Amino acid sequence: MDRLAELLLRQRLVTPDLLVPAAARETAVPGRGDRSSRRARPRAPVADGVIALESDLLQLGHVLSAPLRARLAELDAAELGHAGRALVSALSALRGGLVVHTPLFRRFPESVPADTSEVFVRRVFSLLLQRPEQPCVLCGEIGAVHPVSPCAHLVCSACWDGADYSACPICHRRIDPGDPFLRPADDVHAPAVTWNGGVPGTLTLLGLCDDPAARARDLLGPLLARQSAPRAEDKEVVAEIVDRFWPGSAGWLPERIPARETRAVVLAAAVRHGDLGLPARHADTATDVLRLLHALMGGDPGLRTRLPRRTSLPRPVRRALLAVLDRQPLPHLIEDLHRYPVQWRQMAEVLHPHEFHRRHPDAALAFAVLRGTPLRTGTPMADVLLERAAPHGDLLTFDGVRLRARTFAGRFEAALRTDPHEALALLSRRPGELLRRTADLARRVPAADLAEALRAAAPHVSPAVLIATLGQLRTPPGGTRMFLPRGGAARIWTEPDVRKELASETVAALSDVLTGEMLRRAAALPPVETALLDEELTDLLAPQAERSASASLVRLPRGSVRPLPGGERVRLFLHWAQPENHRVDLDLSVAVFDARWTFTGLCDYTSLRLGGSAAVHSGDLTSAPEPEGASEFVDLDTAALRAIGGRYVVPIVFSYNDVPFDELVRGFAGFMDDPDGLFDPLAVRQRFDLTGPAKILVPFVADLWSRTMRWVDLNVSAFDGFHNVYGYEEQLARLGAAAEDAYGLGGHVTLWEVACWHAAARAREVVVRHRDGSVSRHTRRPGEDAAAFAARLWARRAAGPVVPEADLAMVLRDDVRVSEGAQVYALHPAHLDPAVIRSLDAADLVGMLAPVPPA
Template structure:
């Protein structure tokens, strides 16, 4: 399927012309020779019965996936001829199925899962070991004694007794659990085992997702690109991919869509990489503000991670004009900032210096050459041409650089700041005043060292220049009292997560109030600059969703939940976790789906994984351990969870984990995803999928959520856990998982972080004349702005429950801004709508928002 078509489909928009292969459309385009008639006019002369029947069949297929066509989209598909409709329909159904995880064939180890999963995992393991150690060809089976029942399977060649191991139930070698050839005689057919992954289950979901028509993909792509380019927070990997696809697809027109400034530096690198590939080096002058911008661009050009959190990319050569342009961009930076930026990523820059050859251009770009000489400790011998040029430049910066006769040394800003912080916090504050972002990140620490009034004054001047994500994180740090757990998520994605007890001194309430007022006042000021609306509609339950701060390591997911948010577990009696992956052609990859269960004090209760296929009788049931996943089938594992039975075992917290057993990073997979279903009908039921997320990045262990079985809720944590060596499983990481789960519950559950409810209140109070609030119990209340009331006072009233007004929502005008959980809203055409579950909203007639958009709209004005 066309990548742009997939991108639009994730927005629930369908562009029919993109679903039909270009070659076929061009071949069908001409009318009879010399007629001059268009393709569309010739289609209209064809019989319509086949098209009508095809549309009905397509709607039936979409219904099985929980989707329906909007009226405009159906009419547009009806204009296609039968052949094009068939192509478009197949592409549409395939892509929608892939979004839910159903395009692949899911075949677990035990094909009759969950009924045929053995009750005793230890006995099964002993039988496997006996077969490996004692079985001999052309001898009776060592387990059952039958003669002529033992034969090798392909390709692993393990000797398998056909009487002891049921070839109608196993999908892999029963000894090593690796996939075997589909045509191997051991694999016998079984009734309904290889049922299609997407099949009609006989039920229709209560909520169907509406697919809208996109008649102008270029215009819609431009609309999608604008908010992504304006966000200041670090983007998700999937958002970077969207930017790259749109900019590259529509170049050079997309060059005219770029704003004067792209705030997020990873996004900026993706755009610049596209421009450089298309031969446009002029954008470097406009968008490469720092040396780190150039480093991110180098990573993007070489197929690496512009977030600088993955492994170093394989170096690729650059043309001479590109090298000159990049060194010129470095040379434009003030030397103190250039040296400091290079020292932030020393290993990365030493790696890239081998490509840039900065000393080759030491006369043309002396500051760049000087900065690399300091970084690399290059010996400089007086009297040589390069040394004389660089030492002359260094002499002009005697307060920054020193020369020991051989090498240059630098004194960085970080060193000067730390020294000032130890001796004179006011001097440290003066230094930070020139770096607003760094000031905000250190505000909570400075508030314990300086008078609130002094800090508030500097903060008031700095806040207008800082991204909303940093403001939100600072608010949470100020308001969260000590005594809980501090959890630090490093930028490295797969680096070690650090948690420690919060033993800091408690801030005075008046200090918290004064500093928080400055930050919230800035957010309200920014919201007031956005277009006004007559009516805003908010859900009180938004308080369960945290405002996104940094999402660069967030997984691409079917439901985009900000990290730390809480949602109810599915209502069904059975929750089925699923995992699917396919390994690259050159290596075996063994992933394991596991669940660890802990009690209320985070003491280990039990587990369900390849070492224990059943927890209790059926509290948790594993589908069996597949140890390889060759294409085209790949491999799938499942775990069924019975919440009531898990509670009966003494468990309170269930922690699902995806392990890379043999230590292969997820980003080396051919494909990989996981998720969960609610009471599925059959092995894999697309209508029952409630969450699906990709396995990406350099991580080898992923903890997607922590389930609280007592309250029947889950906290979305989406954490990559550090791992070294191999043989990863629950037993090896049991203590680490307990610490991580407890820290996540403590840090997110007890901390007073900014929620989407608060962000929605900022928008509504600053922009709307009237605000309708839907409460948790279903009651509705209306708040009208009072004469002369400012945004801060109005926002504080939105959090105070008024007398219920059953007619409030029914009598309110259609909302121009809605921030809600469910899609049962009345909104005007073109309204801005955030809905966690937006299935019934037509994306073609509203402006859909996600949580990052709500925050990103509060970015500071471009200067």
């Protein structure tokens, strides 16, 4: 499928390119297949085909909007067949249903052995003692032992049921589909997908996108406006749209792109298309240039992972980037280079800054300081650079051979140890750093002084930083602090929270400054008549840094809580495919802990059954060659797990043989609610991709007592290989407990609060939908400011009848009435036509609160 069509389909929009292949459009003959002819003479087979397609889409939980159905009815039979196959395949793939899912035990869960140890012993005996053309060492059968391909292990067809096993019973690697072991007369291979023939209770509406370019521009705008680091999937969307519509997309760019990783993706696309002026307009720090270089060379613009390889750059590009560096103030340039010294030393070998020391002397000087380049007086380059360094004696020192620098961070740390007021004065020059250190400074300097500094700094800081600071201030000490690595794959650090508690007056004063700033920003947005809020948004945390978040079917901000699926049986699934000539063994595992986080049991390849049938594993596949790949499943019976003393359930995806997820051809996991058959796309409640350099992923922590799950999406640090639950039992317990403390006990900002900021500052009246299904109406009082109105919304008191239609809706499910063109955030979008509303993401709600100049 066309990449743009796929991106828009994720927005529930179907494009003309998906409906009609380009070749069919180019060869259409007037009167013989053009649209005007089809409108004039509708064909019965086409009408029947549309009905058949609707039936197939219903089985996938989707329904056509009226405009989309009308457009499909205009196609001829061949075009309709193409559109139908593309739609069904794409929608099934979004839930993980396009691939063939075949577990090790094909009759899973019924045929999973009760005693994993016995099976292991039989495997070991067969491996060590089995001999060709000899009776089976397990059963004594003669003539039943044959090697399987390609692993060549000797397998007895009498001891190992080829109608149930889908891989070699000895090593669990995939074997050739044509191997006789897999073709017994009573083959009962489980189907990849089984339909129940019914219609799902909730149908998702598909809309028609008549103008992909306009919709792409609408999709690009909010992504470029966000202040926080983007998800990997959002960076892919930005890169695809900018590259696809270049040079027209250059005119879609705003004056400023706040998120620096997003900025690097855009600038890299511009440089590849030969536009060297765009970096000069948008790159305003040396780190921007470094991010751009990494993006150009196929690396991570977030600078979290090592660049796979350096590539040479054309001379005009090198000169243009050195010009960008040269125009930075020298103190800032030197400090920026010292933030990423290893990466910049590598890039110096690409940029050759000393080659241009006369044209770009400040850039050459900064690299000389970073690299410790010997500057011998009397040489041409040394004389030029030392002359440029002379006015900066407070920043640079010269020992006769090399220049040394004193950085801002060093000066601040020295001031913090001796005079916190001086440290506050230094930080006041850097608003972002001040906000990030506010919680610490609140314990060192008077609240009034800090509040005044915050009041001046807050208008210049991104909303994600304001939200994080507000959460840190409101979180009382106690419990466990958790520090997530910026790279997403390094060690997660936890420690007891022994900080001194802040006075309530200090917390209130500083919080008022931050919330007041957010309300001021919201008030600068276009006003609306009516806003609709969902009280259940209190369960969702406001997104902050999402750069390491997994691409998922339901985009849950990290730390958010959702109910477990309603059935008693939850089926976890994992699928992956390995690159050619490179074996990859992933393992889907589950660790169970009691209320005190004491290990209770596990379900993985070492223990296929826990508590009888409380948890059942489908079997360990140790390779995943194309085209089928490999799939593993774990069935969880929540009542039975509680009965054996389990409270917390932690699913984990391990890369057993230490291969990073980003080397997979494809990889995803998720869970279903009481599926009908082995894999039922309709039953999928969450699906997420396995990406990045991580080797161990914990997607969520389930609490069986409250029947909720907390979405954590954490990459656990991995060392060496052979990863399994036994090796990480204690680490998983600490991680799960820390996640519950950090997200469950803290005063984090929720999406409910963000929604209240929007509604209180922008709407004349607000409708609140409560957890029990009741609704209430709140109307702004004469002269009431946004803060007072927001306080009434937070109190959630009922106040009058329902307003039937909203211009701004922030809800969990979009089963609401809104005006045409309304802005809508829905965690589970389904009912509203995406072609006639403006869909918002949680990050959009936060990103819309970007800094605005004070009035």
